[in-house]
Amino acid sequence: MMGLEAYVFSNIMTAALLAGAWLLVRVVRRQRLWREAAQQLWGRRKLAIIIVGIYLLIGLLDSVAWKGGVPEDSVGVLPNAPLTLIDRVFLGTLEASYSAPFAAVEFYGAMPLQRPGSHLFGTDILGRDVLYLSLKGARVALLIGGLTSLIAIPLALVFGVGAGYFGGRFDDFVFFLISTLASMPGLLLLIALIMAMGRDTLSVCVALGVTSWVGFCRLSRAETLKLRELDYVSAARALGVSELGIIVRHILPNLAHLIVITFVLMFSGLVLSEVVLSWLGIGVDGSWGQMIDGARNELSREPIIWWNIAAAGSALFGLILAVNIVGDGIRDVLDPRTRKSLS
Amino acid sequence: MGAYVIRRLLYGVGVVLGVLFLLFILFFTVTKPDDIARRALGEKAPAEVIEQWKINHGYDRPLWPWQDWDDNLLFDHYRRMLTFDFGLSDADDSPIIDRIAAGMGPSLALTVPLLFFGLVLAIPLSLLVAFFRETYIDRMGVFLCVLAMSVSMLLYIIGAQFLIGKMLRWYPISGFDPTLLMMPRFLAMPLIVGLLAGVGGDVRFYRTVFLEESERDFVRTARAKGASETQIMTRHILRNALIPILTNVVLAIPFLFTGALLLEAFFGIPGLGSITVDAIAANDFSTLRTMVFIGSLLLIVGQIATDLSYGLVDPRVRFE
Numbered sequence: 236m237m238g239l240e241a242y243v244f245s246n247i248m249t250a251a252l253l254a255g256a257w258l259l260v261r262v263v264r265r266q267r268l269w270r271e272a273a274q275q276l277w278g279r280r281k282l283a284i285i286i287v288g289i290y291l292l293i294g295l296l297d298s299v300a301w302k303g304g305v306p307e308d309s310v311g312v313l314p315n316a317p318l319t320l321i322d323r324v325f326l327g328t329l330e331a332s333y334s335a336p337f338a339a340v341e342f343y344g345a346m347p348l349q350r351p352g353s354h355l356f357g358t359d360i361l362g363r364d365v366l367y368l369s370l371k372g373a374r375v376a377l378l379i380g381g382l383t384s385l386i387a388i389p390l391a392l393v394f395g396v397g398a399g400y401f402g403g404r405f406d407d408f409v410f411f412l413i414s415t416l417a418s419m420p421g422l423l424l425l426i427a428l429i430m431a432m433g434r435d436t437l438s439v440c441v442a443l444g445v446t447s448w449v450g451f452c453r454l455s456r457a458e459t460l461k462l463r464e465l466d467y468v469s470a471a472r473a474l475g476v477s478e479l480g481i482i483v484r485h486i487l488p489n490l491a492h493l494i495v496i497t498f499v500l501m502f503s504g505l506v507l508s509e510v511v512l513s514w515l516g517i518g519v520d521g522s523w524g525q526m527i528d529g530a531r532n533e534l535s536r537e538p539i540i541w542w543n544i545a546a547a548g549s550a551l552f553g554l555i556l557a558v559n560i561v562g563d564g565i566r567d568v569l570d571p572r573t574r575k576s577l578s
Numbered sequence: 579m580g581a582y583v584i585r586r587l588l589y590g591v592g593v594v595l596g597v598l599f600l601l602f603i604l605f606f607t608v609t610k611p612d613d614i615a616r617r618a619l620g621e622k623a624p625a626e627v628i629e630q631w632k633i634n635h636g637y638d639r640p641l642w643p644w645q646d647w648d649d650n651l652l653f654d655h656y657r658r659m660l661t662f663d664f665g666l667s668d669a670d671d672s673p674i675i676d677r678i679a680a681g682m683g684p685s686l687a688l689t690v691p692l693l694f695f696g697l698v699l700a701i702p703l704s705l706l707v708a709f710f711r712e713t714y715i716d717r718m719g720v721f722l723c724v725l726a727m728s729v730s731m732l733l734y735i736i737g738a739q740f741l742i743g744k745m746l747r748w749y750p751i752s753g754f755d756p757t758l759l760m761m762p763r764f765l766a767m768p769l770i771v772g773l774l775a776g777v778g779g780d781v782r783f784y785r786t787v788f789l790e791e792s793e794r795d796f797v798r799t800a801r802a803k804g805a806s807e808t809q810i811m812t813r814h815i816l817r818n819a820l821i822p823i824l825t826n827v828v829l830a831i832p833f834l835f836t837g838a839l840l841l842e843a844f845f846g847i848p849g850l851g852s853i854t855v856d857a858i859a860a861n862d863f864s865t866l867r868t869m870v871f872i873g874s875l876l877l878i879v880g881q882i883a884t885d886l887s888y889g890l891v892d893p894r895v896r897f898e
Contacts, residue, residue, distance in 0.1 A: 418597055418877050418881065419873065420874065423869060426866070427604055427870050430866060507730050511731065511732065515858055527733065528732070535744070544736065555728040563724060
């Protein structure tokens, strides 16, 4: 177990992500171009940004966990289990399936498929609270979309920029690699990867990363090929700036807008692919995809059990829609081609 | 041109070999033959049963050429895939090629109308949105596209089956009938779902293409000499935008054969998509790798066809 318990690792990762976000905000505020882009974006897409923020907050609250502090009389919770903030909110008085602070009394497993009532969104077939599960799903979705793109984009940048800048054998190799990967139908490759590597969360993320870095790699390679020939790059080279220095100072900043756009657009695609994977039985535990998959047969019950799928479906839809709208806005603000027609 | 065609074809062959190597890595080294046998027979199968299963399914040989030059799985994998001798399914020992042949028809029956109606629906819609660019109609249209793209395919399917199939009882919830008369009844719902799920992305893509074309100099010239907006839209913009649209269509053709995975599985259409889904559920690795190979092969052919068709459609393209 790598010497670290899962929850400690999760806490450290959360802290690292927060620190990274803080650094990013500082950079954005310092540079005029980015500051103006951010202001423009905020002006145009306020609601969507707020909604994404709410999802992020829920995910964040669900990522910080610690042990202890569980009341003596709690039912259905291991006394020594690490609990996140979300868990603790629902811990309330009795157990984790509890829609605290709105419910009167409820026991774990006693009321499967309860109509929305004392449980705000009802319960699922195991008697778990649907609101609680939907909130827990936010973290999983953000993990799939966010962490996978945090793996895929640097990978694509290393190969794409390297191939574009240095050319030669390395370029041939990278180009062959990406045309090979791009020749395999995405979903089929994804399935093949997961079937071969096993079905745990990490392999799903790695498989999603492997299948999604190709497009951006191609894009960054093409951009680097263009940027390499620009006068200021030649000037920097003539002045004796090292290759790495040129890449960091002159190439990467010019790719930054593409990185941001790709990150946002990739995110929603990844979360949607995970839903399909969940249905195929190779998804990530606790995701909205699994909730939807688990609930789809219950639509044929009489009376119809709709709240399960409705809650998971709208949580998913809300996140994807908000991210897509923000992504659209980011593209409008940052892409020089569409920028022209706006001003 | 001739030299370019040959080079492009050779590169295609190289990519096919690369895809096969990747498949070998995935299905023979990451998942070893022992793992495949265990998944087929269960975790607690005795060693001799596993050995026998491996012999029966041809997995009992060494993996790499340097272990045994004449009889190894790597060369065997290449030879069999390239000669379309796919062998037997790992799950039920039926010949894979027969199943593929049987699945081709139902897959095409679904995907060809899907592609056709998708174009018929998306191109006029995107022309309309592009015609009214920078107005409320445009903004509304783009918003609706984003809305349609944000719904998971799974939800579309479940929603349609529930609403159209269960509540309204217009069409059967799932199933397939190969006779020509009955087929539309079973294909209607998957078609509606497929169109609904695909149209948003398509309209948005074509709109961008049209908008890019509408900023060209020849459009300004046409407007300056007094051509009407409708004329500009159809004669100048649409015609020039056909190239990226063609690319999109040619690249979609391979997927006609591999089928729409989710649609087929949910609506009980016995096509290639269903075969793939069944193979996943049954841990049928030999079928799965065959399907991935066929899908890749078709995609590679499609990519080559796209590259070559540029020269035919666009006189500005010169091959070096």
